[in-house]
Amino acid sequence: xxxxxxxxxxxxxxxxxxxxxxxxxxxxxxxxxxxxxxxxxxxxxxxxxxxxxxxxxxxxxxxxxxxxxxxxxxxxxxxxxxxxxxxxxxxxxxxxxxxxxxxxxxxxxxxxx
Amino acid sequence: xxxxxxxxxxxxxxxxxxxxxxxxxxxxxxxxxxxxxxxxxxxxxxxxxxxxxxxxxxxxxxxxxxxxxxxxxxxxxxxxxxxxxxxxxxxxxxxxxxxxxxxxxxxxxxxxxx
Numbered sequence: 001x002x003x004x005x006x007x008x009x010x011x012x013x014x015x016x017x018x019x020x021x022x023x024x025x026x027x028x029x030x031x032x033x034x035x036x037x038x039x040x041x042x043x044x045x046x047x048x049x050x051x052x053x054x055x056x057x058x059x060x061x062x063x064x065x066x067x068x069x070x071x072x073x074x075x076x077x078x079x080x081x082x083x084x085x086x087x088x089x090x091x092x093x094x095x096x097x098x099x100x101x102x103x104x105x106x107x108x109x110x111x112x113x
Numbered sequence: 114x115x116x117x118x119x120x121x122x123x124x125x126x127x128x129x130x131x132x133x134x135x136x137x138x139x140x141x142x143x144x145x146x147x148x149x150x151x152x153x154x155x156x157x158x159x160x161x162x163x164x165x166x167x168x169x170x171x172x173x174x175x176x177x178x179x180x181x182x183x184x185x186x187x188x189x190x191x192x193x194x195x196x197x198x199x200x201x202x203x204x205x206x207x208x209x210x211x212x213x214x215x216x217x218x219x220x221x222x223x224x225x226x227x
Binding site: 031033035040041042043044045048050055056058088090092094101102103104105106107109 | 213
């Protein structure tokens with residue numbers, strides 16, 4: 001079985017641009033969460049979606065948005081990129097909305113120049 | 114608000130030896146979950162071990178075990194018979210039972226040397 005897949009693996013964008021990151025959960029997993037991991041820090045929660053509905057939002061500006069599709073894949077969108085948005089963006093999936101543990105993808109490394 | 118603190122930025126251990134990584138957390142909740150995740154250079158976060166706060170027995174997974182002290186809000190990870198493949202960043206994480214939000218510490222970089 002494929003694990004959580006994220007695309008692209010690496011991305012370089014210019015300040016002010018928009019970016020879309022994609023995540024495909026493990027087959028059968030209906031919950032997807034997004035985390036931002038700045039270099040040298042632990043991951044910070046951005047969003048959680050379950051059954052295509054937003055179930056949680058972290059302390060991030062409105063420039064960050066996400067959605068989940070009928071096949072449970074998800075997109076994270078960031079508008080008006082800032083240098084501080086440079087980070088590893090991790091996606092995690094789980095089988096039910098409130099569950100004991102997650103499976104993480106290998107992340108998308110976003111560099112804003 | 115819940116917080117997770119890992120006070121050891123870096124640790125090193127010789128192969129086959131035992132090492133303990135520290136984690137403390139702050140919460141007013143009585144029921145919650147605690148996790149240790151490993152992040153190797155491949156970047157993927159891998160679940161090492163998990164503990165439910167209502168369980169008094171410490172969790173064990175092969176060479177990995179925890180020392181869960183609920184009153185002290187402490188959750189340390191012990192790695193026995195360390196292997197070179199254990200070299201990675203280790204993150205302690207907390208989750209309340211009604212959310213899927215994980216709160217991570219800042220991590221401990223573990224180096225296992227021959």
